[in-house]
Amino acid sequence: MKVLLFGTTLFLCTSSPLWATSGNHATAPTDLQGVVQNDRKVTVKVNDKTGPIIGANVLVKGTSTGSITDIDGNAVINGVPKGATLVISYIGYLTQEVVLQNNQTSVTVNLIEDSKTLDEVVVVGYGQMRKQEIIGSVSSVNVKDLNSTPTTRMEQALQGKIAGVMVTQANGEPGASMNISVRGVGTIGDSDPLYVVDGIPTKTGLNFINPNDIESISVLKDASAAAMYGSRAANGVILVKTKSGKEGRFTMDFDAYWGIQTNLKKFDMLNASEWASIRNEAFLNDNPNGTKPWENTNLGTGTDWQDVILRNGIIQNYNVSFTGGSDKFQYAFSLNHFDQEGIIKYSDYDRNSIRGNFTANPVKWLQIGNNTSFSRVKQNGVDVEVDGVLKAAILAAPTMEVYNEDGSFAGPNTLLEGNARNPLSMAANSNINNLTYRVTDNAFAQFNILKGLTFKTSLGVDLLIENNRDFSPTFQEGDTQNTVASLNQSTNMQLDWIWENVLNYKFNLHKNNFALLAGFSMEENTKDWEDITKSSFVGNYDYLQYLSNGSIVDASDVKGLREEWAMVSYFGRLDYNYDNKYLASASVRADGSSRFAEGNRYSVFPSFAVGWRLSSERFAQDWKWLDAMKLKASWGQLGNQDIGLYAFRSTMSPLYYNMNGSAITGYAPTVAFNPDISWETTTQSDFGLEFSILKGLFTVEADYYIKTTKDMLVQLPVSATSGFTTGAYKNAGEIRNSGFELTLSHTKSINDFKYSINANFTTIKNKVLSLGGQEQPIDDQIFFDYTVRTQKGEPMRQMYGYVMEGIYQNEAEIKEHLYNTENPSFQPGDVRYKDINNNGKFDTGDRTVIGNTLPTILYGFNLSASYKGIDISAQFQGVGGNDIYNVAKFWSENTGETHNYGKSVLNSWRGEGTSNTMPRLTLGSTQNNIASTRYVESGDYLRLKNLQLGYTFPKKWLNKVNIRSLRIYANAQNLFTITKYTGFNPEVGTSRVSNRNSYGLDEITYPQARTFTIGINLGIF
DSSP: OEEEEETTEEEEEOSSOOOBSSTTOBOOOSOHHHHHHTOOOEEEEEEETTEEOTTOEEEETTSSOEEEOOTTSEEEEOSOOTTOEEEEEOTTBOOEEEEOOTTOOEEEEEOOBOOOGGGOEEEETTEEEEGGGOOSOEEEOOHHHHHHSOOSSGGGGGTTTSTTEEEEESOSSTTOOEEEEESSOOOSSOOOOEEEETTEEEOSOSTTOOGGGEEEEEEEOSHHHHGGGGGGOTTOEEEEEEOOOOSEEEEEEEEEEEEEEEESOOOOBOOHHHHHHHHHHHHHHHOTTSOOSOSOOOOOSOOOHHHHHBOOEEEEEEEEEEEEEOSSEEEEEEEEEEEEEOSBTTOEEEEEEEEEEEEEEEETTEEEEEEEEEEEEEEEEOOOSSSOHHHHHHHSOTTSOSBOTTSSBOOOOSGGGOSOOOHHHHHHTOOEEEEEEEEEEEEEEEEEEETTEEEEEEEEEEEEEEEEEEEEOOEEETTEEEOOOEEEEEEEEEEEEEEEEEEEEEEEETTEEEEEEEEEEEEEEEEEEEEEEEEOOSOOOGGGOSGGGSBOOOGGGEEEEEEEEEEEEEEEEEEEEETTTEEEEEEEEEEEETTSOTTSSEEEEEEEEEEEOGGGSGGGTTOTTEEEEEEEEEEEEEEEOOSOSOTTSOOEEEEEEEETTEEEEEEEEOSOOOTTOOOEEEEEEEEEEEEEETTTTEEEEEEEEEEEEEEEEEEOOOOGGGSOSSOOEEEEEEEEEEEEEEEEEEEEEETTEEEEEEEEEEEOEEEEEEESTTOOOEEEEEETTEEEEEOTTSOSSEEEEBOEEEEOOSHHHHHHHTTTOSSOSOOTTSEEEOOTTOSSSOSGGGOEEEEEOSOSEEEEEEEEEEETTEEEEEEEEEEESOEEEEHHHHHHTOTTSSSOOBGGGGGOBOSTTSOSSSOBOOSSOOGGGSSBGGGEEEOOEEEEEEEEEEEEOOHHHHGGGTOSEEEEEEEEEEEEEEEOOOSSOSOOOBSSTTOGGGBTEEOOOOOOEEEEEEEEEEEOO
């Protein structure tokens, strides 16, 4: 054996036999006698269209004799029998077989990339299946695209890629969460899907996952596919599997990207001169004989506060991974560092993670393994909700300076400028620091009992530790001040463990193929949290910002408790196919949850599915154009238990009273309860068709689904005299989502040119069928009088308010319209609202549905092409049918407030016929600013989400420097958006994290960014 050392890479070149059983691991042959009798050496050259393939497996069929291709794509095998067949395989390529002639001693093989999507292996509940065998609705993401595209969170990989899945970024703050719904929103409560990461279920955030670690993502959309997760699967299940070690040579990969993030757009606000002039005009409209407040309106442009707080932020990511192993032991290990500066100053996000796993096969009947991850996430944030920094920057008076002469932050120095804070000071002094540690571990042992019979037991642990701090300093900025510094600090430690035991048995009887699964699991979650607020700190210095340096103002400022829940489950599945033509599957899961009272804790969730592989029928064999075709149908039930922990019993909270000068502590029930609540059950039917034609040239997947949630857990309105602010949960509602899903794919290669087009389209029809016996609408007044209403016969979460018809042009029009009103408060130039109830009055009876927060159409399409080493790809994504309540428009056109306004007020009504869209200028409070269609805009958009240009270096170049692979790329995200929406961004999630009904409310939160990056994917060994 010769040892050749090139740079840092070690290669072994052998003139003696080198054998492989499977993969790339070499072992001694078992049939030594056969080798001695047929001592022939064969040289095999393995290429693809770009050059030699390193590490391909070459095996003599039916034996353990084999070898691995070297740096030049060559493999040498000794002891090859006459007439032998060689099997050549490599990950991502079609396996080929070559029959050797009697005296043949060399052969060249050109492997072809495997692009048959119907034969891909897809991760499903508690296992894997070939896509052609799946009869539930399961979709997967191309992880190759994920690893080659800058992705800060795993959820971004799903946006616009999978039919039926809506992904919305809540806001653009670094590390911000994302909202995901699968086949519509099916409940008023928690509608988030269940995530299962390497066997560990979670709903507590995915920011701990390094996207480079992900090997596969599968979305289980219908009841048949998701039934194995029963009571937690009503909103869909997303399975995430991270990369594991593979049998074969040691590999090392380095992936990195660097980039810059910029703001997508700015609001067009008044400059200083325009603002002073508008304020004067509004004042004189209200006080015709008064003296205008701003004597001098020639103030120039003043301060553009958006420019002051916004910046170009740096984003960077570094990832190193190692994999390798033998037939006895495989391993994988990765390190990642991700750093992102926010486009609002003083905000940033930093994540460091480590992941490692191994699988060992000490004996034939046993396999053991472990998968461990650790992450540390540090987030320095600014206020983003309601009274956030961006809102302050848009509305701050343009006449106000940024700094005083001494370099300190300036503020309003006159009542004419209002009393709003300096936005840059708000950002600098936000002091919102969140530190999160996350540790996950999943250990397993699998016993191979008999042929086809295995038993696997696993124990998963998920530990989450959070420490959140928010310090509010004292300040004096012009006429605004804060004289008392305070610190709020909260800690949260959450431990979740799950023990699962699964028995699998696969066997065949002639053409009948069976796969049986039976399992049992136990899960327990414990959460301890504390929340403390202290005030009266003696200064703002960093070393003083600790709880010991403050004072407790009120006993209610100190809170803490423990929350616990547990679940026990039994589940089973039968998969059957006859001759790979007729497919059937049946699943059942029984769950018991501590979230319900005794007697209601257990429920059973069944599912059934059937399929017909029409293309396997004898009569279809003459259809040369057809590759594969499958018809499928499924029905099943799933559950939802996410309603909080103690809704079935009364919880006591301390209340504090002052009696005769003494503080008295008492306890009282503070939350209404219902001991009879039970499971929320979702029944889903699915009918689908999948086919591929012309050797993979076109593929189609189509589904029609009906998803009905019964016994929906809702909090019905409660009387104010009850003593409770909200009612108890009750199984009272029923909601239906239905629609079509269509996925199309077209792939073609012409010599060295290859291109593909993938598109998906989804319709979602949401309808409330029932809200309990009284059918009383459920209203949530979120923003002033802006209300979100859920009512029978309509989609969920509709906008509720008044309809703007135009502007009153004169007194005669007011009298004619409000004919039944004495001395109406409206004036010419005020907004005219539609008289819905036709009573000649303006009253609450004129309120109606004014918009839909939920999209009815989702779509995305992806284009990619490559020529030799050059590749280009583009991803488009969009939604339709939804509306947005534009709060920025509400504030920027409300001249009754002392803040800046948008340019649109320059076109305000100034007399009959001058405007029918913008009311008169006034400093008073009028009905012009109530919740109405004036602020409702279409949320439809089409966005170029991602555009990338890359180059992969030829292997023949890399072989000279002993590098396995090298690709460089340039990438742009959020390049442009086609929309009629006038706000910052039409992709609006839940503006208030704690309120799901705030979906569709654009409350001027943290804006999304446009990102430009350059990156490298380097395979070192």
